[in-house]
Amino acid sequence: xxxxxxxxxxxxxxxxxxxxxxxxxxxxxxxxxxxxxxxxxxxxxxxxxxxxxxxxxxxxxxxxxxxxxxxxxxxxxxxxxxxxxxxxxxxxxxxxxxxxxxxxxxxxxxxxxxxxxxxxxxxxxxxxxxxxxxxxxxxxxxxxxxxxxxxxxxxxxxxxxxxxxxxxxxxxxxxxxxxxxxxxxxxxxxxxxxxxxxxxxxxxxxxxxxxxxxxxxxxxxxxxxxxxxxxxxxxxxxxxxxxxxxxxxxxxxxxxxxxxxxxxxxxxxxxxxxxxxxxxxxxxxxxxxxxxxxxxxxxxxxxxxxxxxxxxxxxxxxxxxxxxxxxxxxxxxxxxxxxxxxxxxxxxxxxxxxxxxxxxxxxxxxxxxxxxxxxxxxxxxxxxxxxxxxxxxxxxxxxxxxxxxxxxxxxxxxxxxxxxxxxxxxxxxxxxxxxxxxxxxxxxxxxxxxxxxxxxxx
Numbered sequence: 001x002x003x004x005x006x007x008x009x010x011x012x013x014x015x016x017x018x019x020x021x022x023x024x025x026x027x028x029x030x031x032x033x034x035x036x037x038x039x040x041x042x043x044x045x046x047x048x049x050x051x052x053x054x055x056x057x058x059x060x061x062x063x064x065x066x067x068x069x070x071x072x073x074x075x076x077x078x079x080x081x082x083x084x085x086x087x088x089x090x091x092x093x094x095x096x097x098x099x100x101x102x103x104x105x106x107x108x109x110x111x112x113x114x115x116x117x118x119x120x121x122x123x124x125x126x127x128x129x130x131x132x133x134x135x136x137x138x139x140x141x142x143x144x145x146x147x148x149x150x151x152x153x154x155x156x157x158x159x160x161x162x163x164x165x166x167x168x169x170x171x172x173x174x175x176x177x178x179x180x181x182x183x184x185x186x187x188x189x190x191x192x193x194x195x196x197x198x199x200x201x202x203x204x205x206x207x208x209x210x211x212x213x214x215x216x217x218x219x220x221x222x223x224x225x226x227x228x229x230x231x232x233x234x235x236x237x238x239x240x241x242x243x244x245x246x247x248x249x250x251x252x253x254x255x256x257x258x259x260x261x262x263x264x265x266x267x268x269x270x271x272x273x274x275x276x277x278x279x280x281x282x283x284x285x286x287x288x289x290x291x292x293x294x295x296x297x298x299x300x301x302x303x304x305x306x307x308x309x310x311x312x313x314x315x316x317x318x319x320x321x322x323x324x325x326x327x328x329x330x331x332x333x334x335x336x337x338x339x340x341x342x343x344x345x346x347x348x349x350x351x352x353x354x355x356x357x358x359x360x361x362x363x364x365x366x367x368x369x370x371x372x373x374x375x376x377x378x379x380x381x382x383x384x385x386x387x388x389x390x391x392x393x394x395x396x397x398x399x400x401x402x403x404x405x406x407x408x409x410x411x412x413x414x415x416x417x418x419x420x421x422x423x424x425x426x427x428x429x430x431x432x433x434x435x436x437x438x439x440x441x442x443x444x445x446x447x448x449x450x451x452x453x454x455x456x457x458x
Contacts, residue, residue, distance in 0.1 A: 023081065024421030024432055025444050026071055027088055028451070032395040036130070037457030038123045039063055042387075045119035049104055049112070056093040061101050062116075064092050066387035069366040072413055076102065076371065087423050087430065106376035116383050117214070120390065124186075125217045130454055131397050134405075136179045136186075142220050143178040143227045144188060144212050145355035146234060148199055149362065151370060158375040161195035170370060171197045172382060173204050175212040176358040178229075178351070179397070181280065183405050185358045186393035188215035190382040192375060202238035205230065209242070213250075229352045231255040237300065240334060244302035247336050253349045256307065256332040265293050266309055266330060277310060278343045280351075287313035290346045293332075304336050310346055357408070364409050365389055398454065399447035415440045416447075 033039045043059030050058050067089070068078045076098050083092035093101075105112040128135040136142060153160040153169035160169050175189035189212040193204060209228055220226045228234075228243060232255035243252040256262070269291050277288035293307040301307075311328040333349045366385040370378040392412065396405045407415070419441065422433045434441045 019423050021085060021088065021421045021423050021432060023071060023085065023417055024088070024434060025417040025419040026067070027432060028395050028399065028416060028444065028447055029067055029070055029391050030088060031448060031451045032391055032398065033063060033067075035398070035451050035454045035456065036123050036127050036394060038119075038387075038391070040457060041119040041123050042116070045115040046105070046112075048115075049101070049108065056091070056097055058101055058105075060090075061093045061098055062105075062384065063387070064089065065098060066384050066391065069384060070388035070391050070409070071417055072365075072409075074366055074368055074371065088432075102372070102377055102380060106374060106380050109376065113379065113383060116387075117211070120387065121215045124188075124215060124390070126457070127394050127398070128217070131394075134183070134397050136177050136183070137217075137220065137225075141225050141227065142216055143229060144175050144209075144216075145178055145185075145352055145358070146173065146175045146189075146205060146208055146212070146228065146230045147355045147359060148173050148197075148233060149359050149367065150195075151367060153195070153370065157370060157373050157378070159192070159194040159378075163195040164199065167195075169195045170378070171195050171199075172367075173197075173208045174359065174362065175208055176355055177216075178354055179393070183397060184361070184393055184408065185354065187358070187362070187386040187389045188212040190386050192370075192379040192382055199233040200236050202236040202242075205234050205236070205239045206242050209239075225249070227251045227253060227348075229253045229349065229355075231352065232257050235334065240305065241302050244304065244336065247302075247304060251335070251337050253333055253335045253337070253345070253352070255349070255352075256334050258330055258332055261297050262293065262307070262309065262332055263330070265295065265297050266291075266311070269293075269309075274311070275341075275343050277312070278347055280347065285312075290342050292342050301334070302336075304338075305334050306336065306338070306345075307332065307334055308342050308345055308349075361392070361408050362389060365392065395447070395451075399450045400443070404443060416444055419444060 039059070042063050043057050046058040046062065064079050064082050065076060068082055071081065073081065077095055079092060079098055082089040128137055149172050150163050150165060150167060151170045151172060152167050162168055163171055171193045173191045173193060174187065176185040176187055179185050189208050191204060191208050191211065197204065213226065216226060228250065234254045235256040240254060243250060274289035274291050277285040277290050279285050288310060290308060290310045293309055297307055298305060309330060309332045311330055314329045335345055337345060362385065365388050370381055372378050372381055392409050396407065419438050420435045424431045424433055434444060
């Protein structure tokens, strides 16, 4: 009778291994930063903050932190995982140097933030040109989703406060460019706000929209090629009026609260005025109908605004709200898009739910908490998180194909970035040999080949 040793083979472990590289698949992110010119752009933007005789470049330090966050880090000290692999990441600054730079840039205030954001906008325009038909603007339109995120604080931090969900922390307002069904999305704005900031604060939505639009190429500031989508938090008179003032070149699709006037108008809609809602494949959505509201519901709102309501049978077990009617769940949104069927407009607005996927990815990429105390430093952390998310969006857009383009950060880390490899030096060349038995080695090597085929910046 054999002696049982358990379900897994027993191995003996010892240190002292050489030529072994951890997180070898992260070379995909390094090459993405190089081919897009992000490393050079951030370095040039932060050049004014480089001290004479400084050993480490501020841009390289900031990008190193962003790479660590993209690989799963959630604090400044996690840059140590890059420091342990100089063959992949080069020289990496010490923890005190990183901390001092964050403090210096935070003290720089709006000037430092503007420098970082301007560099990201320039690189974004270049990346979309490189991506060609895979870019989010390939069909001539760009969609930006704005949404708030609750970030819980487990200790006392500046601007942390009680939230509307009775938690404690911050309530940043985020914006993401939607890559559509074939891709993921990339961040274009992150505004740090106190935990008690309102979900429907118009001034914050206007600020976020301005910053988001500044991240887009200037060609999308005419002909209504840009769509701003929000949930009902954006359905305020001030924000809709601000959007309407730019209606010549800006489209909007904004969720609206079901008011008493809207509720009464819905009850008066004739049965024949309801149109079946549709699915993305063009099929009729079972148990859902849409209609357009007119009359008193539009009084006080900007001219040209259309109000569209959807009624739908609730899912089994769902609890109806006071604003629902006749056992049907009601939702409403406003838009300034004309000459499009209301069923197609409702489908377009319903796709705003993809912003929840982007928020989930952000939580998994440094937005689980704000690791610093001062609000200015945490705003800088929010910019670092956005750079990390940029890399995690640009790399699949430029280098991956098929379903891999839709992989979220956790799956990218598990399947690609965590791949093991051996570093071999032959002559003057250093070769990274990925594990042959790893199921996704071919995905990594094919992606690297696509990145290598891209023209070098400059």
